[in-house]
Amino acid sequence: MDLAERYQDVGVIGAAGKMGSGIALLLTQELGLRKLSPDGREQSFKLTLMDVDDRALDGLKRYLRGQLRKFAEKNTVRLRELYADRADLVENAEIIQAFIDDALDVVRTTTDLGALSRNHMIFEAILENIDLKVKIYDQLAKQCGPETYFFTNTSSIPIGLLDEQAGLGGRIIGYHFYNPPAVQKLLELITSSKTRPDLIEAGKQIAADLKKKVIPANDVAGFIGNGHFIRDGLHGISEMQALRAEVGFAGAVYMINRITQDWLIRPMGIFQLIDYVGIDVFQCILGVMDRFIDDEKLHSDLIDTLMDKDVRGGQRSDGSQKSGFLRYEKGISAVYDLDRGDYVALDAVFTEPLDEKLGPLPEGYLPWRVLARDRAKDEKLAAYFANLAKSDTLGARLALRYLQRSKEIGEYLVRSGVAGTPQDVNGVLLNGFYHLYGPINDYV
Amino acid sequence: MTPRKKVYAAAGTYTISLGSGRKEFHPKKPRPGLEHYIQEAGQGVIAQISDPNVIDECVVSNFMAARFNRQGNLAALMPTIHPSLEFKPSTRVEGACGSGGLGVYTAMKSVLADVADCVLVVGTEVQNTVKAIYGADILAGAGHYASQRKAGHAYFFPAFFADRAGAAYEKYGFEKVRAAMTQWFVNAIEAARRCPQAQEYHNAAEDLYALGNAKPNPKAFADHINVFDCSKVSDGAAGLLICSEEGLAKAGIEKKDAALISGWGTSVADVTKLPEDPTSLATSRSAIEKAMAMAGIGVSELGFAEVHDCFSITGVLMTEATGLVPQGEGYEFVAQGETKPGGRLPMNLSGGLIGHGHYTGGTGVRQTVDVWKQLTGKAEDFQIDVAERSYGLVVSMGGNDKTVVALAMTQAD
Ligand SMILES: NC(=O)c1ccc[n+]([C@@H]2O[C@H](COP(=O)([O-])OP(=O)(O)OC[C@H]3O[C@@H](n4cnc5c(N)ncnc54)[C@H](O)[C@@H]3O)[C@@H](O)[C@H]2O)c1
Numbered sequence: 001m002d003l004a005e006r007y008q009d010v011g012v013i014g015a016a017g018k019m020g021s022g023i024a025l026l027l028t029q030e031l032g033l034r035k036l037s038p039d040g041r042e043q044s045f046k047l048t049l050m051d052v053d054d055r056a057l058d059g060l061k062r063y064l065r066g067q068l069r070k071f072a073e074k075n076t077v078r079l080r081e082l083y084a085d086r087a088d089l090v091e092n093a094e095i096i097q098a099f100i101d102d103a104l105d106v107v108r109t110t111t112d113l114g115a116l117s118r119n120h121m122i123f124e125a126i127l128e129n130i131d132l133k134v135k136i137y138d139q140l141a142k143q144c145g146p147e148t149y150f151f152t153n154t155s156s157i158p159i160g161l162l163d164e165q166a167g168l169g170g171r172i173i174g175y176h177f178y179n180p181p182a183v184q185k186l187l188e189l190i191t192s193s194k195t196r197p198d199l200i201e202a203g204k205q206i207a208a209d210l211k212k213k214v215i216p217a218n219d220v221a222g223f224i225g226n227g228h229f230i231r232d233g234l235h236g237i238s239e240m241q242a243l244r245a246e247v248g249f250a251g252a253v254y255m256i257n258r259i260t261q262d263w264l265i266r267p268m269g270i271f272q273l274i275d276y277v278g279i280d281v282f283q284c285i286l287g288v289m290d291r292f293i294d295d296e297k298l299h300s301d302l303i304d305t306l307m308d309k310d311v312r313g314g315q316r317s318d319g320s321q322k323s324g325f326l327r328y329e330k331g332i333s334a335v336y337d338l339d340r341g342d343y344v345a346l347d348a349v350f351t352e353p354l355d356e357k358l359g360p361l362p363e364g365y366l367p368w369r370v371l372a373r374d375r376a377k378d379e380k381l382a383a384y385f386a387n388l389a390k391s392d393t394l395g396a397r398l399a400l401r402y403l404q405r406s407k408e409i410g411e412y413l414v415r416s417g418v419a420g421t422p423q424d425v426n427g428v429l430l431n432g433f434y435h436l437y438g439p440i441n442d443y444v
Numbered sequence: 445m446t447p448r449k450k451v452y453a454a455a456g457t458y459t460i461s462l463g464s465g466r467k468e469f470h471p472k473k474p475r476p477g478l479e480h481y482i483q484e485a486g487q488g489v490i491a492q493i494s495d496p497n498v499i500d501e502c503v504v505s506n507f508m509a510a511r512f513n514r515q516g517n518l519a520a521l522m523p524t525i526h527p528s529l530e531f532k533p534s535t536r537v538e539g540a541c542g543s544g545g546l547g548v549y550t551a552m553k554s555v556l557a558d559v560a561d562c563v564l565v566v567g568t569e570v571q572n573t574v575k576a577i578y579g580a581d582i583l584a585g586a587g588h589y590a591s592q593r594k595a596g597h598a599y600f601f602p603a604f605f606a607d608r609a610g611a612a613y614e615k616y617g618f619e620k621v622r623a624a625m626t627q628w629f630v631n632a633i634e635a636a637r638r639c640p641q642a643q644e645y646h647n648a649a650e651d652l653y654a655l656g657n658a659k660p661n662p663k664a665f666a667d668h669i670n671v672f673d674c675s676k677v678s679d680g681a682a683g684l685l686i687c688s689e690e691g692l693a694k695a696g697i698e699k700k701d702a703a704l705i706s707g708w709g710t711s712v713a714d715v716t717k718l719p720e721d722p723t724s725l726a727t728s729r730s731a732i733e734k735a736m737a738m739a740g741i742g743v744s745e746l747g748f749a750e751v752h753d754c755f756s757i758t759g760v761l762m763t764e765a766t767g768l769v770p771q772g773e774g775y776e777f778v779a780q781g782e783t784k785p786g787g788r789l790p791m792n793l794s795g796g797l798i799g800h801g802h803y804t805g806g807t808g809v810r811q812t813v814d815v816w817k818q819l820t821g822k823a824e825d826f827q828i829d830v831a832e833r834s835y836g837l838v839v840s841m842g843g844n845d846k847t848v849v850a851l852a853m854t855q856a857d
Contacts, residue, residue: 073575076598077663079598080598090589090593092577092581092598093578178750
């Protein structure tokens with residue numbers, strides 16, 4: 001079965017979730033466009049969007065409609081060409097509406113997994129839970145045709161394990177989109193030793209169709225992205241614990257978050273990032289990695305404690321950030337204090353003594369958002385990090401250790417075969433995490 | 445033709461040109477509507493005269509309120525400016541982006557016909573009500589819907605002028621034409637920074653030349669031109685009074701505060717046709733020639749001009765349409781800075797459509813107000829030295845060089 005035929009019958013499981021809805025959008029756009037292509041006009045396309053949450057499926061349809069409009073508004077030049085033969089569609093507004101309608105016509109929503117039995121390709125983005133995923137694949141293996149391809153968005157679960165437990169015969173590949181899938185360009189493509197070569201080829205072609213940048217990763221729990229992020233986060237937690245005796249929990253969280261954002265010139269500090277991902281998700285991925293990676297202790301009591309106290313971060317359904325290590329009200333407004341079980345306001349009385357302990361930022365410092373747009377950012381970063389290395393402040397020492405640890409993690413990912421090359425590790429951090437420099441660099 | 449009586453412009457005013465670039469502009473927050481702009485401009489005129497009761501008649505120029513604002517019958521909005529306008533004659537005038545020029549022209553005809561001494565003209569458009577991609581549909585009404593829209597580009601008008609730019613690249617060489625277009629953009633922003641009502645007044649970009657030289661993105665916009673070559677989407681209004689000699693006296697306006705419109709020309713060309721020579725603005729040329737002939741002046745007597753630069757290429761072609769330079773030489777003329785203050789023919793001193801903004805149906809009125817400001821010494825930070833008996837030219841253009849009004853104006857006393 002060729003890919004063009006596979007595209008005619010596609011399914012998404014967990015389609016109403018954060019990742020699933022973005023993947024559903026990308027596929028709706030793609031199928032909508034295929035339907036308008038010269039070949040596609042003769043064919044019928046179906047995109048079956050499945051989720052157990054019926055109400056969320058209503059929200060999904062609203063989301064798709066709104067996003068399809070934005071997509072069509074941005075692509076009107078092309079859509080006018082695709083609808084050139086439709087004499088009844090003259091104005092942009094008519095063409096945009098026609099595309100929204102045509103694309104939505106391919107979509108069917110369902111809560112019944114059985115509805116996916118005739119799909120040629122299935123994208124899965126349900127909860128990160130091994131037992132649940134195995135159960136679902138087990139059923140899919142039974143009900144779907146023997147040529148069906150499976151694309152899992154798992155963040156950490158080994159692909160080979162799912163393959164084996166469900167008996168998929170190499171028809172599953174790791175298709176790790178970044179959040180939000182419709183916006184983020186990066187896609188980690190994870191193959192196990194069993195993944196069929198034709199599926200790998202198809203996976204690459206689909207990524208190109210969806211305008212994603214593929215970085216290959218090997219089938220080791222956590223892969224490249226979380227392989228780095230989780231360990232980087234654990235380092236942040238351990239540095240924080242070390243400072244805690246001196247400045248208290250909240251003070252230490254504040255300091256390490258600042259080090260990782262400002263001193264390291266990253267888009268956000270490590271605790272903000274963990275909140276963004278969700279402390280629950282962090283815990284879950286950590287658990288999976290710990291289970292499958294033997295020679296390393298991957299655990300954090302602190303994360304478990306926070307979860308027990310219901311401090312979990314993540315986003316509300318409207319996209320706003322929930323409190324976690326930090327509280328967010330028009331930016332970061334307060335820090336969690338485990339010792340008191342409450343948040344401490346980030347006012348000058350609190351921050352000034354801590355900032356003083358860290359010392360001034362090294363010479364040549366520029367905020368991430370400024371440097372991100374600077375064409376000479378590589379030279380500026382090199383000069384800045386040279387100054388940082390020379391600087392004898394607490395801030396500089398913490399930052400240097402952080403850089404070293406981040407580099408070690410990157411090199412470990414290459415050495416252990418998770419990533420093929422240092423460029424792949426750097427590529428994931430640059431494209432998936434918006435770092436301005438890769439962890440494997442000459443700054444340390 | 446020589447006019448049988450004198451006709452003057454006075455008491456000009458305009459609102460800010462609101463849209464992207466202005467600090468006050470937030471796409472998602474509510475904004476003033478059509479009524480607000482008509483009232484602000486109209487009341488701005490009334491504030492400069494001794495008695496609103498002297499206004500005999502109103503003209504409101506607008507292009508597409510019926511679609512941007514779902515409002516027709518604009519003539520009947522004029523009494524919301526002042527109760528004295530109730531039961532007075534009022535006319536709405538439309539000629540696409542040249543509506544403003546036609547509005548002034550219509551008011552002049554009432555004065556010339558001896559049926560009015562003071563005519564209040566307000567020109568307006570409020571077009572941030574829709575996103576640019578839908579605005580393009582609405583503005584496409586300035587072309588010929590039945591024969592051109594379906595085959596036309598998503599950004600219908602930008603594509604028309606991109607074709608003109610492309611033809612000029614072909615004929616005169618890319619470098620030369622591009623340099624002129626980019627310089628036009630730079631001049632527009634620099635001028636706008638001197639006019640507090642201009643949409644680009646807050647523009648603080650450092651390297652304007654580099655910005656204006658951005659590479660076109662045909663997938664998202666048009667071929668041959670970039671978004672900086674393009675005038676802005678604007679909400680705004682301009683107003684002024686068109687008076688006879690008696691009208692000036694009745695309104696308590698001194699001659700030194702008025703400008704004489706001593707020549708005018710208006711021309712249309714067939715909207716169903718594409719231009720014969722895309723590298724010239726033949727209709728504009730025709731209207732300008734008539735205006736200068738009526739004023740009895742040659743191009744050397746022009747001190748400055750307010751021309752329609754919906755796109756940078758249009759601005760450059762306008763230098764040739766004035767007759768000051770032959771066809772093909774406008775590019776160097778602009779690139780060398782001859783249209784800047786201090787150059788041979790300073791143009792668009794408050795920024796033009798690219799820098800000041802382009803509230804389509806009101807732009808021609810705004811241009812007339814700007815020429816009046818220069819001639820009466822009221823242009824403040826964008827005032828240039830205007831010699832006595834010097835002329836300012838207005839060129840208000842609708843569509844793809846289809847509906848044009850040109851005015852030659854000079855000091856009144
Ligand atoms: N959120 C991220 O940043 C991110 C990034 C990359 C990968 N991922 C991975 O993507 C997957 C989904 O994560 P998410 O963040 O979108 O989670 P989510 O909780 O937002 O969505 C999960 C969806 O799955 C649905 N679901 C649960 N059980 C189901 C079942 N039995 N059958 C069908 N649908 C079911 C839920 O109703 C929900 O809509 C996980 O594997 C996660 O590790 C997440």
